Amino acid sequence: MSYGLEYSPVAARAEASARTIFIRKTYLHLAGAILIFTALETLLVNLPGVDTFIGTMLFGAGRMSWFIVLIAFMGVSWLANSWARSDTSSGLQYLGLSLYVVAEAVIFLPMIYIANNYFPPEEHVIRTAGILTLAVFAGLTVAVFVTGRDYSYLRTYLSVGSFLALGFIIASMFVGFGWGLIFCFFMVALASGYIVYQTSNIIHHYRTDQYVAASLALFASVALLFWYILQIVMSSRSR
Numbered sequence: 108m109s110y111g112l113e114y115s116p117v118a119a120r121a122e123a124s125a126r127t128i129f130i131r132k133t134y135l136h137l138a139g140a141i142l143i144f145t146a147l148e149t150l151l152v153n154l155p156g157v158d159t160f161i162g163t164m165l166f167g168a169g170r171m172s173w174f175i176v177l178i179a180f181m182g183v184s185w186l187a188n189s190w191a192r193s194d195t196s197s198g199l200q201y202l203g204l205s206l207y208v209v210a211e212a213v214i215f216l217p218m219i220y221i222a223n224n225y226f227p228p229e230e231h232v233i234r235t236a237g238i239l240t241l242a243v244f245a246g247l248t249v250a251v252f253v254t255g256r257d258y259s260y261l262r263t264y265l266s267v268g269s270f271l272a273l274g275f276i277i278a279s280m281f282v283g284f285g286w287g288l289i290f291c292f293f294m295v296a297l298a299s300g301y302i303v304y305q306t307s308n309i310i311h312h313y314r315t316d317q318y319v320a321a322s323l324a325l326f327a328s329v330a331l332l333f334w335y336i337l338q339i340v341m342s343s344r345s346r
Contacts (some may be wrong), residue, residue, distance in 0.1 A: 115316040118309065129315040136322035140208050141329070147212035152220050157335045174280050176214065183210045184327070191320040201320040207323055211330050218334070223342055230344050235338035243336075244329055247299055253308040258307035260298055268297045286340055291335045298332035 118126045151157060164176055183206060190203025219233065226232045251258065272294060305324045313321045 115314045117312055117314050119311045125315050129313070129318055132310065132318040133309055133313075133321045133325070136204070136318055137325050138328070140204060140322060140326045143205075144208050144212055144215075144326075144330070147209065148215060148219050151212060152223055157216070157220065161220055165217055174277070177276070180210055180214050183207070188323060189321070191323045192317070197319070204319050204323050204326075207327070211326075215330075215334070217226045218337060222337060226341065226344055232344055233337065236333060236340045238328065239336050239340070240333040243295075243299060243332060244302060247302045248306055252310070253305055254271050255310065256307065257311045258303050259312065261304045261307075265297065265300050265304055268293075268300070272297060288339060291339050293341070294335040295332060295339070298328055298335065301328040301331065310339050 115121070115125075118129050121129070154160075182312045187203040187207035187210065190199045190206065192198040192204070222236075272290075275290060302325070305321070305328055308324070309321050
């Protein structure tokens with residue numbers, strides 16, 4: 108008699124039917140997360156007094172406000188990822204995914220509010236950024252599935268890029284300078300790298316019962332990509 112936990116096989120070693128179901132569930136959960144994020148953002152940006160809340164997020168504690176918000180977001184993200192990877196409770200996995208979607212909706216609120224209220228409706232900056240984000244995501248996803256390569260080696264480079272980006276962001280908060288479009292394009296490249304990496308992990312390294320965790324990882328990468336593509340679109344429209 109075995110008292111050890113029995114885990115599902117990784118997708119690369121699973122039967123074709125199990126692998127197909129896992130991939131389908133992953134992308135259905137990703138689509139659901141995007142739809143819920145969109146609905147939450149629409150609700151939040153139209154709430155009475157939301158401008159006051161945004162002002163508190165950005166300036167309530169002076170220059171430290173946004174830094175505090177980012178630290179809180181990082182903590183919530185770590186917790187959400189831990190829950191989504193739970194091997195003991197599917198309910199906890201879904202709670203982790205839900206928590207992360209809500210956290211992303213809150214962190215996006217100031218920029219969505221600006222895009223929604225300070226740019227002419229006919230310019231469709233949010234819709235344009237969304238379409239570009241989905242196009243880039245779809246192209247990268249197809250490329251990874253077609254090649255079938257294992258891109259797990261990108262982890263080291265992505266980690267270094269992430270630490271550099273975090274350092275730049277923190278420095279800009281305290282020193283008071285911006286990195287402009289160059290930094291935005293760097294972050295688009297970094298987010299694209301994460302999409303390639305996470306998609307490769309779905310093919311090769313995630314277990315077939317980890318579709319919630321896999322969808323959260325993809326959602327995080329897509330959200331990062333959308334964040335900086337939206338900044339690029341807004342910058343191009345403001346000239």
